[in-house]
Amino acid sequence: MQVTSVGHAGFHITTAAGTILCDPWVNPAYFGSWFPFPDNTQLDWKALGDVDYLYVSHLHRDHFDERNLLENVSKDATVLLPDYPVPDLRRELERLGFTKFFETQDSVKHTVSGPKGDLDVMIIALRAPADGPIGDSGLVVSDGETTLFNMNDARPVDMDVLGEQFGDIDVHLLQYSGAIWYPMVYDMPRGSKKRFAEQKRQRGMDRARSYVDQVGATWVVPSAGPPAFLDPELRYLNDEGRIDAEHVGGDLSNIFPDQITFLEEMKKAGNGSERPGQGLLFIPGTVGDFRGTEMLSLTHPVPEDEVMRIFTEKTAYLDAFAERQAPVLTAEKATWAADDGxxxxxxxxxxxxxxxxGSDLICDGIGYAVGLEMGSETVVLDFPNRVVREPKGDDGKYRYGFRIAPELVRTVLRDDEPDWVNTIFLSTRFTTWRIGGYNEFLYTFFKCLTDERIAYADGWFSEAHDDTASCELDGWEVQRRCPHLKADLSKFGVVEGEKLTCNLHGWQWDLPTGRCLTSSGHPLRASRLAT
Structure with a gap:
């Protein structure tokens, strides 16, 4: 099996039974905020797009690149389609001209037969409202000799299905870096923001290393991040901390660590050349040839010293990258909606x-009015009363508020965007504040701006989930499934004193009371074990 990085979460997989192109992203995303890092514009996208199969994990724009898919990917390719409850991904691909779909079932092994032979594939589909824009997924591919798990930025809760369906995994591609706006855009004291960012960064590293241990692959390729922020207004978001032969680590308060940083984390955790889980550095154009657990070759598109300079001289690299992409960014900003008064x-x-x-449970879960400050205009989303209104004198300070440039709001309204999370919020071109904990219902609302999406999300939250199973963690008996998104706490739970953290999404609970410290609701069943 030959695996070629095409940048970010994108890979081109070559087997004797056919070729697969995964998540091919090259054009800027999220209002021109995100560019693939390292630069992948030099790749031959027409050649890469001439494939037998296409896999798009989900609709986030750093995975679903509409322009690239339209212009460069063969419409004769068969789409390996995740099993999602809302068919938005299929509809979008059909709109771009794709007509051949292989519909998978969640976490079920399928044999895909083509003119060149058979491939075994499985797509793990995550379908909670918090997963992507109503869906995220990971792909397993086996050609009978090598098995690869492309997890990209999905967060599966059950890794046992891999062994049950495929046995050992040889190559593991996974996200390790941030893909969120917290805490950078929050209006809070600098010291608090720094502490929260350090915690966020470390939780992301811990989660990724937990997946490395659970999957147990021979080779691990950190991918799906970070992006490059090339707009001068956003350059502060890049991790441009000192990285050289004597110090690998970057800025510990930056939530977008790069590949070199995570590989160093793996070494610290014992994932070196003497044990499974050895990390490999891929940049766009890197080709790895694998035969089972054996890596036959690893070839970069440029000499090794040039590869390392991307990371050790990152500021200079980003300066040159930004200069090359300046016309692209200017063109992107020209598409934003103008102020019509x-x-x-x-x-x-x-x-x-x-x-x-149409969303009583979600509106009640939000439970208060939310302010939208858009330049000189403020609008109130009054969720208890289900109305959008002007501010009133007795509103006081909104428990949640957003400051968003009006041209961004006009653009998503003009384009009838169903998902502000996948446009405005991931752009980081806004600021926000909150009083109290994170409100998952609010962000679910913003990503479900169609009748179909909101009906599914409302129903998902209303379903009862079994919490009868228990596990023991450091002197506590706790329910085994996380109250947030049902992660297995025996694998993702970490106890520090009387606080439990689920490393899958970083949510926390006070063990003596079971109270969720991250958001309202979501109580945890917990009791101290007798000593």
Missing amino acids: VPLIGALRAKFEPIMA
């Missing part, structure tokens, strides 16, 4: 109020 409240009412009317 019409207040935004009318369009926001038309967009939001029907969604509010």
Whole structure:
């Protein structure tokens, strides 16, 4: 099996039974905020797109690159389709001209037969409202000789299915870096933001290393991050801390560590050349040839010293990258909606109020009014009353508030975007504040701005989940499944004193009371074991 990095979470997989292109992203995403790092514009995208199979893990724009898919990927390719509850991904691919679909079942091994032979594939589909835009996934591929797990930035909760269906994994591709806006955009004291960022960064590293241990692959390729922030307004988001032969680590308060940093974390944790889980550095154009557990060759597109300079001289690399991409960024900004002088409240009412009317559980879960400050105009999303209105004198300070440039709001309204999380929020081109904990219901609302999505999300939250099974963690008996998204706490739970952290998403609980420290609701069943 030959595995070629095409940048970020993208890979081109060559087997005797056919070729697969995974998540081919090259054009800037999220209002021009994200560019693939390292630069992958030099690749031959027409050649890469001439494949037998296409796999797009989910609709996040750093995985679903509409322009690249439209212009460069063969419409004769068969799409390996995840098993999602809402068919938005299929609809989008059909709109781009794809007509051949192999519909998989969640976590079921399938044999895909083509003119060149058979491939065994399985797609683990995550379908909670918090997973991507109503869906995220990971792909397992076996050609009978080598088995590869492309986890990209999915967060599966049950790794046992890998062994049950495929046995040992040879190559593991996984996310390790941030793909979120917290805490950088929050209006909070600098010291607090630094501490929260350090915690966020370390939790991401811990989660990724936990997956490395659980999957137990021979070779591990950190991928799916970080992006490059090339807009001068956003350059501060890049981890440009000192990285050289004597110090690998970067800025510990930056949530976008790079590949070299995670490989160093793996070494510290014991994942070196003498044991399974050896990390490999891929950049766009790197080709790895694997035969079972054996790596036959690893070839970079440039000499080794040039590969390392991307990371050890990152500021200079990003400066040159930004200069090359400046016209692209300018063109992207030219597509944003202009100010037509019409207040935004009318369009926001038309967009939001029907969604509010169809989502009682989510609106009640939000439970308060949310402020949108858009330049000189402020609009209130009054979730208890299911209306969008102007501010009132007795509103006080909103428990959640957003400051967003009006041109961004006008653009998503013009384009009838179903997901502000996948556009405005991931762009980091906004600021926010909150009083109290994170509100998962609020962000679910913003990513479910269609009748179909909101109905699914409302129903998902209303379903009862079994929490009868228990596990023991450092002197405590706790329910085995996390109250947030049902991760196995025997694998992802970490106890420090009287606080439990689930490393899958970083949520925390106070063990003596069972109270969730991250968000309202979501209590945990826990009791101290007798000594």
